[in-house]
Amino acid sequence: MEEELLDWEENTHNLLFWKHMICGSCAGVVEHSISFPFDTIKTFAQAESTKMITFSDTAKLVRKEGILRMWHGVSTVICGCVPAHAAYFSIYEFSKSHFDIQSNSQYYLWSTAITGALASTSHDIILNPMDVVKQRVQLNRIKGPFKMMLEIIKTEGFFSLYRSLLITILMNWPNAALFMTFYENLKSHFFSDGKVTMLGYFSCAGISSALAAGLTTPLDVIKTRLQTQNEESPLYKNKGFGMDKKDKRKLRYKSIYDTAKLIYLEDGALGFVKGIVPRMLFFLPGAAVSWSVYEYTKRLISKY
Template sequence: MNFEDYETLPTQSSITHMTAGAIAGVMEHCVMYPLDSVKTRMQSLRSAHNGSIAETFRYMVQREGLLRPIRGMGAVVMGAGPAHACFFATYEQSKHTLSQLTRHRHDHITHGLSGCLASLVHDAVSNPAEVVKQRLQMLNSPYRGVWECARHVYRAEGLRAFYRSYGTQVAMNVPFQALHFVTYEWCQSRLNPRRTYEPRAHLLAGACAGALAAAATTPLDVCKTVLNTQEAAGADGLAAAAALVLRAGGPLAFFRGVHARVLYQMPAAAICWLTYESLKHAITTFGLTEEGGPAPGAPLAAAALRLAAADVPAAPSLTRS
């Protein structure tokens, strides 16, 4: 398959991107969820245990039960699907439009701006689920499940509570996604200049993009955690959260959980991009129409199975290009 076949058809079909993006988002978050729980716990102002990633995970399992690291996953499943569907559809459409306007003369700017626009849409959809998820992840969380937590937050704090951290989330994710997409597209231009379907290139480019963007935006992620969990009264905005973090642990407190965040984002981004590009390739290759409906004899499930058997390596290595 040449570049035009792989890139042009999906760019014209939002349903293609939404379907691939939703599946990629759910898979990414479910696979990496335990590490996300560890990261949230390490960033907590009231953490009862400050140690390494392994020590924090072991503490959670030993003191709170084997299933504690996956508590709140239901919120992620409900939020990640629609959020990532909107995210990838917005990114691809923005990239397509801006590339036409600039005639591909400023690709890095195009990729960065497209990532920013996609982030605004994604965060508006995902922020309520993020609030519920992080409250369930906290030590001594009083909630028994996703719906109980959501009802309690709404009754006690109102609808605004679900978007209290939206400004901080956007302030973090706009630079995160701009850096993420610029890095991913740059790595793709080096590892996969023909822009064909190349699983190892997608894995490595995604891992590099996720790691770099995660490390650079950790201070804002710490502030977001403080706002979402409301561990301290009066944390009502980015400046207030930053002041609380600074008082609680000094400048280094802004990098609490940085290793967990990087270790989460590297494989998460790699999984997300590989899944997204694989489904995009399957839909394009095995006969789905431009409008997103299946052509006769070419259902998506069969396409995905054929792709998995034929193209995707069983155990791809992030260290290989």
């Protein structure tokens, strides 16, 4: 079946815009559903109100609330990732065609970096509000996504949903640029004949995503602090980790600079790499599965 699909590779470049959107949506749903537990661990590790930094802490969380706790809030991100990934992959295909990026013996730098940054920007603008809600829901399992969104808007204002948009874009520009550069060049290096297998897509995407995620972890820590500073996790509020009630609605992190400064003063340089392992583990299978599903779905649509 794989060989038959690969015979149609040249036709996938001519797919209509809406077909790329369908493929991208499918890829996004599968990606986040599979890798969401690692994202939950990462959020707990980086949030100020939890300080859950070891895998033993994760085991305690699972024993206390069940394995499904690791997927709490997944519906929120799925609702946002459908349109966000549709935009991401559509712009990726357009830019790739514009810059004539192909899987051959040629190596790319600026064209792949620009392609990744453009695709990432469209994705972040759509997904960022839902990502804020998702991280709050991950920390506080008592509240559902819709209730959480209404509470955030009521207590902090509608702008709070976009408070971390700038750091998200600044973080994902280098992350997406690095990923796309690694990804396209790995394909060119290992599949110089242009015949990329599904295992090739899986491996190249996973390795590229893990490397890019690790290098951009400091920015992700800042983003998480900005997004979750007012959310106290019920799991830790009686263990001295939570914030005082009088400080519940007081913003400690008002800008990227203030957040970085406080992290360094309180946690030192190592504070910027908290959650790096679960972050890499989250992105590795997520990207590997996402891009494999995307390419496989393209071939199915192209053939049938």
